Every structure is written in C-alpha cells, then in structure tokens.
Amino acid sequence: MAFDCYCAICGVGFSGMRVGSPSDATPDRRRRCVERIARSLEGTTTVDADEDEPIYTYDPRLVDSDNVAWTSQLHCLGMHDDATGKSRAFISGPGYYADAGELAVKIGQPSKRTYFNCYGFGTDEVPGPVMPFHWCCFEILLRTLTGTTEPRNVNLEALYDAMSSLCNWSGSALRLPYGEDVLRAQGKYWQCLPGAEYSVSHPGTSIKDAIQTHIQTNQNLRIPPVDIDITIGNRHPTNPFGTLPTELIHHICSLLPGDSLKSLIQASLFIHLVTRDNAFWKRFIESDIPWLDEADTHALRTSSSSPPTDLNYQLVHQWLDAATTPTYGMADPVFMGAANRRRIWGVCEELSRSYRALCK
Template identity: 50%
Template structure:
C-alpha cells in the first residue's frame, strides 16, 4: 500500500507538491478560501471544523500558491539523505552513517542511486524509513532534507560542521520517537504540518511557509537592514516611566540588579513580556535599550542574519525593544503567511523549535549542558 514518509526534522514530505496554475480566477478563489479559514482561526476554531461545516460553495483548494512557491524553489524538498546504522562497522568505530543524496520512492522506501566509486561501480541502495530495517541497514533509517539537518547541527553545536556531532548519540535519541504510523517522528512540527501529514502529503493553501526553503533567504538581510534604518516606528523612544509616588515591591526588588538582568535574559520572549507586565521591577530593568539588543540576539538564535556586520552598525536611535517585538510578530510561522521576504525565516524558526526538542534529548544523553545560544551565527 502506497504512502508518504516525512522529514524527521521538519516534518514535510519529499514528493507530491502541487502548485496551482496561475490565473485570476484561481487566485481569487484561493483568496476567499484562505480568508475564510483565517477568520475561523481568529474565532478559535480548528481548520477541520470549517471543512465539516458543509457550507463550502466551491471545490476544495488543494495546492500551493504559485506567487509564493514555484518549482524552482521547492526542489529542495525532493532531495533527501537519511541517518541509519551499520551494525558491521568495526569495533570502536561510529556505527551511525549519513547516506548520499537520494529520493523517497513510496511505501516507506528511501533510494540512493547507484554511482561509480573509483573503478568499482556501486549498486543502488534501498533503505526502510522508520521501519524495521533492510539489508542495507538493520534498523530504521531517518530521512531528512539536508538544510534541515544543517539547522539541527547548528542548534546542537552552534556550527554546521558534521564532525562536531556524535551521530551514534543522535541516532539513539531520534529512533525512539518514531511514530505509530511509521512516517515521521513524534515531535512538535506545528499544527499546519500535522494537518498535512496524512497518508499522502496535503498541500494546504495558506501553509506555503512549510514548503519554503529555510536557508535560501536572499532578500532577508536587506529587508531587516532597511527597516532598521528607515522605519520610523522602530525609532520612537520608549515612554518614560513615571515612578512618582510608586514604590515597586516584589521579590525581584530584593535581588542585585545584575542577577535580575540575567534572569530576564534567560526567559523566553513571551514569558519576559508577561513578567514585565506583572512586575514593575522587571519593567524597569527591561527599559534599557542594550538589554533588548542582547535579548533579541539570544532569543532569536534562528535569525542569524541579525549577526550581519552591517546590521550591528545601525544608527544609535534604533529602539531594540520595538525591533524585537516587530521581528517576533513578523517571523511567527502562521497560516496565511505570504510575505516573500520573511516566509523562509518563519519556516526556519519553526524547524529550529523542533530541533531544540532533539537538542535537549541529545544533550541529556551526553550528560552535558546544551550549547549556549549565543554561539549562533558561526558556520
């Protein structure tokens, strides 16, 4: 029985990508389809509820928007590698291996094409994804897109050097997460991915960000730089806090300022914003512009374009708190996203979140702390 398997890291498929032919009629139908579902999400409904309501007047839209993705920029999805083990490896040698580039061939099979190795031609290799193994590898192999693997290595080690990662440990922490269907790992890929992961990959209109290359973002750096320099909304100074007659009292007020600063720096963005609203002491500490510049770099390790030298030289009047809030909102992976400049980094942000789950398991398996998120940007 035919079925699709999905990338162990990003959760997206390796085939079956459908892009609608461009036409004004099709684009208008798509616009209505997505707008209706965006309203449903805003009302707290599930997208599945919309389809079950039975008031659809048009045929379902089951393809991606040609204005957002094209065959040239989704070709990365069709190219794959896999992580497996070779039980015949010499004693003391690494058993886990990464295959050459291959493709998903249906019914759970991953194929690496035959090629010549010097004077000795090598036969085609066939692996069993998430299954019980094959002649090529006795255990399940985990298929992935190469750029997703680079993001995973960067998340774990702070670089993209494969030599810095222990493949045996990585394999040992990933294989227990194989799901019951034998098509992916049990990881938080995101709601849109979970909806698309059926027997076959479903190209959900409005979720094109899932199929957008997370590393090939040529317009991104210039876009961020331009807004940092010209967006007046990001240069407005934060409002002065009037403390007349107010004596903030909280446990944080009894701690040295340096300790409070470090606590805030380690919090997730949403937690910090909530705490700043609840505690006047925290609100005061986080008024510092330098704090937000450092916090933005720590809280957005997936946004390594922020490390670009020219961004570090932006004018001194940039309000980094507003810059952080703006970037946090604009890069949030969400249904209906269509900004060509940011859609790639939104997918990268989603994949980074998945990789953090694996990085945590990897670090615990090695019995060592996770790599400092301040190491991002090196390659």
C-alpha cells in the first residue's frame, strides 16, 4: 500500500510537491481559498453555496520547481548492528523516496544502492529505525548542536538515540513540533496546501541582500528612541533591577526570548530605559535570532555601503522578527525561506535537548 514518509527534521515530504500554473487558478481564486482556510483555522467558517473548488497546488507566484527541488534530496541516519570502528551510526549518501516507507540511498565505499524502511523495524543489517532527512535540514540541525555544519563534529550515536526515542514505529515522522501547517499536510500523502508555501521554500535561501536594501532605504528604522522622563508626576518608580550594574541587566535580558523581553520592557519602565542602548540590541539580534545565518547577521553591521549610523537596532530586531515569523498565508517570497529556516530551527532546538542529555 502506497503512502508518504516525512523528513525527521522538518516534517516535510520528499515527493509530490505540486506547483500550480497561472491557468490552474487565478490569483483571486487562490486568495479566496487562503482566506477560507484561514477562517476555518480560526473557527469562523461559514457555509457558502458559491464556494470555489479546493486548490491542491502551491502558488506559482510564491514558489517554483527550483525552489522546492530541495525536498527530493534525501539522506538518512541509521545504526549498523555489527559495525566496527568509532561509531556504529552512519549517514547515508544521497538517495530518493521510493514509496510505501521505502527509501533507496547509497552506502559504503564504493557506494552501492541500499534499500531501507524508514521509521520501521529495520532489516538484518540495520535492525532499528532509519530516519530520513533533507540535507539542508541536517545542516540546520548541525548548527544548533555544534555551531558548525560539519557532520564529524556531532556524536552520531547520541543523535540516533535521540531521534529514535521520538520515533513512532508505525508512523511517518518523529514526535516533534513541526508546526500546524506542516502537521495538517502530513496525510497519507503530502498535501500541497495553499497558504503554506513558506513550509516548502528552501530554508537555505539567503536574505542578505534584502536586509541590506531594507536597512538602507527604510526611514522607519531610523526613528530615535523616545526619551521618557523617569519621574512620572510626583512618583519615583522603583525596580528590583535598580541596584544592579547595567552590564548585568543587559546580560539577564539577553537570556530572554524576544517575546519575553518585549513583555518585560512593557511592564517595567526601568528595563525600557536601560535597554534603549543600540549596542545591546545589536548583540540581542545575534542571540535571539541564531537561525539567521552568519552572513545575514553580518549584513546588519557591514555591507557594500555601510549601514546608516542612526539605525535604531531595536526597531531592526522588531522588523526582522515580524518579517521572518512563519505564518499561514505568508505571501512574501523573499522572506519565506528564512521563515521556514526559523521553523526548522525551532524543531532542532527541541531535538537538541534530547541529544545533549544523552551526550552528558
């Protein structure tokens, strides 16, 4: 019986990526379809006798065949039963998803084509589950685990144990938070849902040029911080952080996720004042947005024409956070790849907790 299996890291399939054509559905019809699904997700759908037929292809204005080609590039992680050497775990060469849970990959030197059943009970040679993945997803996972994209820097046996502990033996993916849009697409076969194009956009797409252009041309990023008199009327607000050095407060704030820091700034006038420093926000961008690769982060500091000296880096952080948030109905093809990278990074951080516990 035919069925699809999905990447252990990003949750997306390896085949069946159908990109529509202009004649397949008009832009207005696609917009109505996305709006209808959005209302359904919000629980506000109303029955309409004149509703269009459902669309099961991606919007060609947002993705194309080149942009989704990465999904067919399959590798896998497995564990040999009687291998000798430093590690019994192995990473296969490239291959493809055959069907019904079977994948074909190249193994060994000289390489030969070998067939495995992913997420299944294995074979005599590889008795445990075999985890399939896209290579670009694996590189994101390596960055979360080691800070590099070098496979030799990771403990493959610990990674295999971490992944297999999250394996559904009769399932088609791991028990990981891939995101609602991806989980809805994981049926018997991969569902190409309009409005979720970001989830199949290449996560390695650089947004360096887009960042440089935006920070050079957007005057809203140059709004200076608003001075707020710490004396409000006759009241002098006190704060438990008030006795701490500014450097220590900055360090504490840098450990918070972006949403938590935003809430703290809104709740505390003192923290609002202390975190108006541009140098703090330059550092916070790098710590709060680690999935933005080094070249993209570097673009905030150096470019062919240096960034404006009056940039408000708190506003830059807010813009980057909003522009790259993976959201259903996202329609900016420039930032969709980065949004997908951010989604995958969140999955990898969840997996890294199990990995680091096993390494200890």
